[in-house]
Amino acid sequence: MLYPIVKWLHILSAIVAFGANLTYMLWLFRMEKNRESLLFTLRTIKIMDDWMANPSYVLAFFTGAGMIEIAGLSYLMPWILSALILYALVSVLGLFVYSPWLKKQIALAETLGADSAEYKSIAKRTNILGGVLNLTVLAITFLMVVKP
Numbered sequence: 001m002l003y004p005i006v007k008w009l010h011i012l013s014a015i016v017a018f019g020a021n022l023t024y025m026l027w028l029f030r031m032e033k034n035r036e037s038l039l040f041t042l043r044t045i046k047i048m049d050d051w052m053a054n055p056s057y058v059l060a061f062f063t064g065a066g067m068i069e070i071a072g073l074s075y076l077m078p079w080i081l082s083a084l085i086l087y088a089l090v091s092v093l094g095l096f097v098y099s100p101w102l103k104k105q106i107a108l109a110e111t112l113g114a115d116s117a118e119y120k121s122i123a124k125r126t127n128i129l130g131g132v133l134n135l136t137v138l139a140i141t142f143l144m145v146v147k148p
Contacts, residue, residue: 002070003067003070003071006063006066006067006070007063007067009059009063010059010060010063010064010066010067013056013057013059013060013063014056014060014141014144016052016053016056017052017053017054017056017057017060017137018053018134018137018138018141020048020049020052020053020056021049021053021130021133021134021137022134023048024045024048024049024130025130025131027041027044027045028041028045028127035114038109038114039106039109039110042102042105042106042109043106045102046099046102046103046106049098049099049102050099054094054095057090057091057094061087064144068080078148079143079144079146079147079148080143082143083140083143083144086136086139086140086143087140089136090133090136090137090140093129093132093133094133097129098126098129098130098133101122101125101126101129102126104122105119105122105123105126108122
């Protein structure tokens with residue numbers, strides 16, 4: 001009975017984490033249409049990242065590890081090892097690159113405004129990295145479901 005509950009928590013945390021991240025594109029697209037919402041939008045994305053997505057990714061890691069242990073699987077199985085490597089990459093880039101860049105983007109929006117070259121540069125880098133991170137998480141979900 002423990003495995004199905006851990007699996008449910010794992011799937012739920014993945015849905016919340018990845019789902020939150022996917023909404024950032026819509027938030028940013030809408031922000032471009034309404035510049036008055038710039039700071040509100042960026043701050044909301046930061047809050048969602050800090051309080052929803054990132055904690056859910058942590059929960060997904062621990063519930064995934066729990067399922068591996070309960071099922072008696074090996075971390076060296078190719079699909080598990082590949083997913084863990086990608087997860088480590090997403091974690092490092094998300095926490096130590098994306099999050100600081102988003103924080104800097106907010107600060108530049110507050111001080112220099114969205115039309116400054118510095119803001120446009122960091123916004124472009126943050127958006128590209130966000131897309132790369134989403135594609136990487138999509139690859140992880142593929143590995144978890146298909147188990148090639």
